[in-house]
Amino acid sequence: MEDVMRTPLLARFAAGLLLAMPLLAAADPRYTVTVLAGPDSRAWDINLSGQVVGANGGNAWLHDGAAYIDLGSGIAFGINDSGQVAGHSGNNGFFYSGGVMTAITGWGFTTARGLNNDGVVVGMAEFEDAENGFVRHAISWQNGVTTDLGTVYGFQSRAYGVNSQGHVVGGSDIGGAPNYPLTPFLYRDGAMSEIAQFPGPWSEATAINDHDQIVGFGNLLPNGPELYPRTAFMWDDGVLTDIGALSGGANSFAYGINNASQVVGWFGNFASERGFLFEHGSFYDLNTLIDPASGWVISEANAINDLGQIAGTACRDGSCHAVRLDLVPAVPEPATWGMLLAGCTLVGWRRRLRTRGDLFR
Template sequence: MQPLRRFSSLCAAAVLMVPLLAFAAPLYNVTVVAGAGSAARDLNNLGQVVGSMASGSAAHAFLFSNGSLADLGTLGGQYSMASAINDRGQVVGNAELGDGWLRGFIYDGGAMTALPATTYTLAYGINNAGTVTGSASVDAQYVNPRHAFTYANGTYTDLGTFPYGDASFAFAINNRGDVVGEAATSMDGGPNHPVNPFLYRDGVMTDLGNLGGIWTGATAINDHGQIVGYAGLPAIGGNLYPQTAFLYENGVMRDLGGLVSDPDRQFGSTAKGINNLGQVVGAAGVGLPGNHGFLYDDGTMTDLNALIDPASGWVITDAAAINEVRQIAATACKEGLCYAVRLDLVPAVPEPSVFMLLAGGLALLGWRRRTAGGVRPLAPRCPG
């Protein structure tokens, strides 16, 4: 009976090995896309990443594409930052003019061009049709109040405000032309400048509500109309202004929670990006030393640091965007310095089938028989 016991053990080991291989958590490789002092803000479906990087004593917008890093420059001042990129490689962001004011820009075909404006105009999002969204002051003399806008084919569209507020700020636009952001819920900014998230669709700005707190804003929207952002919560214990990441879909705003057990919600979270698979990324507090980037998928929030090689030394502190092939634009720190990075899924290793594993067990058993110096009857089938 000894050979039968050995063969039964091999069969059991082979069968038990299959679920372990099939359900292993996906892992990411860390690809550095810019130097120390950089941060990633967005990426497209081609894996191109944009953000800001150190340039002398200032910061400049960058574009990482096909392994090459480009400094996008400024509009005559010292500072610029890229906010978003579409699948055509068009980049938008904000750059300092020679007089020190910021102006929204579009970078296309190797050149940075200021958005035409007579007011204080900032750009935060762009879709694949090239429609830009952001916010602009409503007259030439004052920075505030500001209204959300879209800009396409040389024309600005003022998206307006809530009827009970006087300001709005757009942060993202999807390929259907839906715009999301935040808008004031009172006149003259008081008290505490309360804001709620909005969805602008077909000429109508809709208030998405909140989770009981006074500061709530939408940061991203996918092509299915799922919206993410940050939401204020009612005061909890000694925490007067707790904040949580949210996902809004089918008319319901869901609290996504955080990465640590935190009954008093001392460590807030913010959702910053969502892809068409409904996967959400952002940042959540974990105590000292601060925030960790997260991936929210299928009802579960996971610390991105659990999905990279722990021996790499990287700490993912923020995740800004995720594309359709699950690449993530993030910021990671090592040895006291922080870098813009792209997280790429480790290529999947083909999983051996049950039959291959069983064949391996048979071969091993046959080898043991041959080394024992005798030809024996064929091995029995796996028990059960």
């Protein structure tokens, strides 16, 4: 008789699950917002441990997950999974490792914009050229040795990202126009090549993952303004995808991509900028993926790690801060709850049949 008495309790549990399923189906925030630095700060990169680097009030900084570390004057642009940092201070790039700051120098101005897990740093350096005087070329740097990566056209180039294979992306000028309009490049196997030709000028590649998928931004209007509007793109083995923007966004810029092909950046018209996430062919305003009650507006997203954590900037009450977006722990999907309900019902039905059999023995 004990099993017979338990059956109504099981039925009530199943009914409760059914009533809860519409609530479970409602959209919940996907990310929480963690503030990393003070007002007017920006976050530029994030590693697999969730450590973030950026700039705040003219100083470079590293947040190691537990504490904010001031790295001195400059901007920290990149961090690898070992916690090594690349950035810019004064007229030189820098490499920070194990508490030691190393200057990356050239003939004149240098900057460091990214690095990989082998400590290969990429950026730009000024060189003396016999024909053109001082020129600025994309470079790679490792253990004190600087390599000039050259250009595709013209005599200017700059690098932004490097993957685990040492493949480098950036922009190289196409010459013959004001403001040194750029075209996106990929440097691998010792050669620099243009990955795509955009109708309009001033296009650059900003990041590359370990699958050689590349993101950046380009001008799609051949007869439009020289610099704007521009659209975010992803390049994959010769195929160029226009990431685009949501309505109301005249421009979009992609700045980060992880090994799951998730892309982050920002879109808008410069008066109203908003961070975005692009995945599985869909474009999301990041502000729709956080709790609206928080009051934060995600204005830019600059990097995403392989765990889906995002480094960027968020504003609230007139103050903007470097932030990290952390994924909210997953809850079972409605379909999962449905399977659980079906399983509970089946167990209850079998127990009820067994109990009835016992009664007639």
